[in-house]
Amino acid sequence: MSRLQRCFKSLASAGFFRNQDGKGITLELLSHGREYARLLQHHWLRLRPLAAHLGETSETSSPASHLQRFSFPQSQQFRANFQKLLKDHPRKAKCPTLLKHLSTTSSSLNSNPIFGIKSPSLLLITDFLVEPHRSLEHFYNMQRESKIWWMRLSSNPSRYRIVPCDLWEDLNPKNYQAIDIRSSYGEAGEVTVEQLSLVRIEDDKDLRLPDARTGESVQPTVIRSVIELETATCALLLDGCDHGRNEQSLLLHRILAPYQCGIACVESDSELSEDLSDLCLHLKHVLNHAGLRLCQGDGFATTKDASQLAEHLLNSDMLGVPYTLVLNEKTLKNGLMQLRSRDTRLAETIHISDVPDYLLNIFKN
Known part of the structure; x- marks a missing residue:
């Protein structure tokens, strides 16, 4: 069994996705995977926060074709978004400006040799409307910013690279540019996690904006970023599992981990089990009130001995839970507990008042 096959098996057993059919690997996100995708989408919404958010639309044609990648400024949806910018966000209707919207599509953004995605797909689309004379400068800056964003989410930042895309012979490089940001998995191949395309609009009176500095009306150049949410989710999950360590664990970025913290108590004295359960419930309430995401179910696990605790921590590691609070009878006496890290598998002692x-x-840090 190859390294990636073991990752697929581990992620499937942990409830992140499943193979939809027996023809190749066609993935369908399950509960943990959908939660991770939701958090990734929310993180994308917070990226470039000055953008005008235009809501969700439905694509009528496939975004996967080479032609569609460069012809989108002529689409009805792009023009509708432009008019929505003018009407709903007049203060942001200047050049340069950013637009964001979500789009559902029945076909995948592109194919990759590692896995496919069950349709429909959700596309996260950012349109950067910039001054024509600075378009290449903005394009290169956006490439760098996007790559850094992916690297920060990854357990292996060296996995990501920028790949220039070949243009058709009839496309002038001065007016069209395209790159992919790809995540590499060694001999298994690469997955495109983001597409960036530059298109210069010419002679279109309906698509003009005032220059933010001079006020002069200009014809903007558009830089479009497209992220297929389900593909990016599965790529990041594979990245978190394919870390080369001997230990089984899912090294998800702690901001995006579906569950940020777990609670486990070791009940070796049955007479104190009720008190320990009450303390766990109190910690659960405190952590929930603070906005931290706890493991599913009761929010805490009860174990009888070190062996059961080790099994529980292994399951938590495969869910990608970054930290687990471990309590025992001594916690009832002195308020001290162990904070165990998924990444290092080491524990430090903290007091209940610090939670x-x-x-x-x-x-936060």
Whole structure:
């Protein structure tokens, strides 16, 4: 069994996705995977926060074709978004400006040799309307910013690279540019996680904006970023599983981990089990109130001995839970507990009064 096949098996058993059919690998996100995708989408919404958010649309044609990648400024949807910018966000209707919208499509953005995605797909689309004379400068800056964003989400930042795309012979490089940001998985191949395309609009009176500095009306050049959410989700999940360590774990970015913290108590004394359960419920309430995402179910696990605790922590690691609070009978006496890290598998001692501020500082930084 290859390294990636083991990753697919581990992620499927942990409830992130499943293979939809027996023909190749066609993935369908399950509960944990859908939650991860939701958090990734929310993280994308926070990227470039000055953008005008235009809501969700439905694509009538495939965005996968080479022609569609460069002809989108002529589409009805792009023009409708432009008019929505003028009407709903007049203060942002200047050049340069950013537009964001979501789009559902019945076909995948592109194919890759590692896996396919069950349709429909959700596309995260950013349109950057820039001054024509600075378009290449903006394009290169956006490439760099996007690559850094993916690297920060990854357990292996060296996995990502920028790949220039060949243009058709009839496309002038001064007016059209395209690159892919790809995630590499060695001999298994690469997955495109983001497409960036530059298109210069010419002689279109309906698509003009005032220059933010001079006020002069200009014909903007458009730089479009397209991320297929489901493909990016599965690529990042594979990245978190394919880390080359001996230990089984899912090294998800702690901001995007579906569950940020778990609670486990070791009940070796049955007489104190009720008190320990009450303490766990109190911690669950405190962490939930602080906005931290706890493991599903009761929010805490009860174990009888070190062996059961080790099994629970292994399951937590495969869910990508970054931290687990471990309590025992001594916690009832002195308020001390162990904060165990998924990444290092080491534990540090903290006091109950430091929860949740200590954890919040970790996630903030």
